Amino acid sequence: MGTARGQVARVGTVAFQGIEVVDVDVQVTTGGGLPSFQVVGLADKAVAESRERVRSALGALGLALPPKRITVNLAPADLQKEGSHFDLPIALALLIALGVLPGEELAGYAALGELSLDGRLAPVAGVLPAAIHALARDRGLICPAAQGGEAAWADGLEVLAPDSLLALINHFKGSQLLPAPVPRIAEADAAAPDLRDIKGQESAKRALEVAAAGGHNLLMVGPPGAGKSMLAARLPGLLPPLDASEALEVSMIHSVAGALDEGKLLRRRPYRDPHHSASLPALTGGGLRARPGEVSLAHLGVLFLDELPEFSRQTLEALRQPLETGRVSIARANAHVTYPARVQLVAAMNPCRCGYLDDAGLACARAPKCAVDYQARISGPLFDRIDLHVEVPSVSAGDLTLPPPAEGSVEVAARVAAARAVQVSRYASETGAQKIRSNAEADGTLLERVAAPDEAGRTLLGQAVERIRLTARGYHRVLRVARTLADLEGHAQVRRIHVAEALSYRRAAPGRR
Structure with a gap:
């Protein structure tokens, strides 16, 4: 709101705590004393520097600040104020105090x-x-013209999106009318990589399809040049686009991070592939302003971690909570925020440091001991949270000379969309505060109802629990994958063949017998 009560001018704005929004009242008063311009209210460096930006912007309009003591208060005073977005409300409150705007x-x-x-x-x-x-x-909203299309997605909201402070003043004085912004949406990437480009690797392609159909985490292990990164890059093309509520949910995170290109709402699922040198705050979020990290920017999309053992142990272990709960909590001395982080983790790694463990002619002299040490960098708890483990062997010369496969991303995406539609319909009737979008999000209690296998499948699963020592988490993840395999084939009942294939994707933790 913007009012002038006595000698105090007020304009409303907001502050952010994660993706939560808090009202802030910008109060400006001018009084006697030595000329000064002070900003109070627990403002950070960017907010404190707004004094010079506001002074210069008003000077560009031919307005000079009066030789008085100017005090700007950002209420509530005990809330940390961060960011440069306070410039405009401070300037507007000053214009009210100067009598330029009522x-x-x-x-x-x-x-x-x-x-x-x-x-x-x-x-x-x-x-x-x-x-x-x-x-x-x-309320209405005043924002920069470049982001008017972003604000217009709040249906029914009155949005003023000027390109300059002068245009906004002219609008309120009636000499210029600002047009209503139009909602904007990001176009799909026409040059997205196609699964048809990959020759051979049929088992890896199958695992990729299963991962896409159920939203499952995937780990690919193979030598350099086998195509692990190529496979991961083609996963977003197999996933269905975001629906309206999901697009709004994902775009809000990118908006808070300042990563929403030209204010266009996202429709494609995010794909984030940070380098293995990424720090803990970069991956999970944090820093001085507790900004969202890669795991939150990949919300409802794909987080690809190439060369998984090369990430620091501390960074990888920090992923355990988001993979389990779908959110990441950042606790700092001056901030405690929570960001959504429901991601599909896709990881790739070499079997050992040199990468050629199974090739006697290329393997290093320390094989196979080097493989045990290298793979043991991945902890058992993190490994247990990955649903699908697939070996990606080297591509033979014969495969490279073959013509492109007849089936590409379009055909696989159609099967994935059909399986996802079955899951959405199945879980739509389930009660609970959390919306379940895919099999990967179903908990153990729910899986016992919707993914109970037939008698033969139950017997096989019981034998597997004893033989390969499945944990309770691993047991439920096998059920999730089996349920997805049944959905891909259009079966209402999980059968023994689905349990058997789901078990084939489980491996003992790396570096362990």
């Missing part, structure tokens, strides 16, 4: 935007969640 004209709006020195508005992070929050509070 406070009543800004009543009912929340404002956010960064000011350039010439008065133009630059994009800021968090416009989409701010728009949804403003709609829930029955």
Whole structure:
């Protein structure tokens, strides 16, 4: 809201705690004393520097700050204020205090935007969640023109998206009318890699299809050049596009991270592939402002970790909670935030450091001891959270000379979409606060009802528990994969053949007998 009560001018804006939005009241007063310009209210460096940006932007309009003591208070004062989006509400509150804009004209709006020195508005992070929050509070929203399409996705929200501070002033004075922004959506990548490009590796392709159909985590182990990265890059092309609610959920995270390109809502599932040198805050989130990490930016999409053992042990172990709960909690001295992190983990690794464990002519002199040490970098608990483990052998010269396979991503994606539709229909009737989108999200109690195998399958699964020492988590993950295999074949009942194939994807933890 924007009002002027006595000598205090007020404009509403927001602050962010994760993807949660908190109302902030920008209060400006001018009084006697030595000329100064102070910002109070637990502001960080970016907010404190807004004084110079606001001063320069007003100067570009021909307005000079009065030689008075100017105090800007960001209430509530005990809430940490971060980011450059406070520039615009501070400038608007100053304009109200100077009598340039009447406070009543800004009543009912929340404002956010960064000011350039010439008065133009630059994009800021968090416009989409701010728009949804403003709609829930029955307010309008003022944001930069580049992000008007982002804010317009809050249906029914009044959005003002000027490209400069001058355009906004002219709008309120009636000399210029700002057009209503149009919602924008990111176009699909027409050059997405196709599964038809991969020759051979039929077992790996099958595992990739199963992973896509049920949202399962996948680990590929094979020598260098076998095509592990190529297979992972083609997984997003097999997944169904985000529905409307999922697109909004994913786009809100990217908006808070400032990674929403031109304010366009995402429709394709995210695909993130951080380098193995990524730090713990980069992967799970954190830093000074507790920003979302790669695991949150990949929410409802794919997180690909190539050269898995090369990641630091601490970083990999931090993935155990997100893989189990679908969220990541960041606890810092000045912040405690939670981000969604329901990801499909796809990992790739060489069998040993040199990569040629099974090739006597290329393997190093330390084989097979080097393989035990190398694979043991992956802990048993993390390994147990991966549903599918598949060997990716070297591609033979004969496979390379074969013509492209007849079946590509389009055909496999059609089967995946049909299996996903069956899962959505199955879990739609389930009660509970958490929406279940795929078999990979079903818990053990639910699996006992929807994935109970026939008598032969139950017997085989019981034998496997004893022989390969499945944990309770591993047992339920076998049921999840078996349920997905049955969905791909259109069977309502999980059969022995589905349990057998699901068990074929389980391996003993690396480096262990």
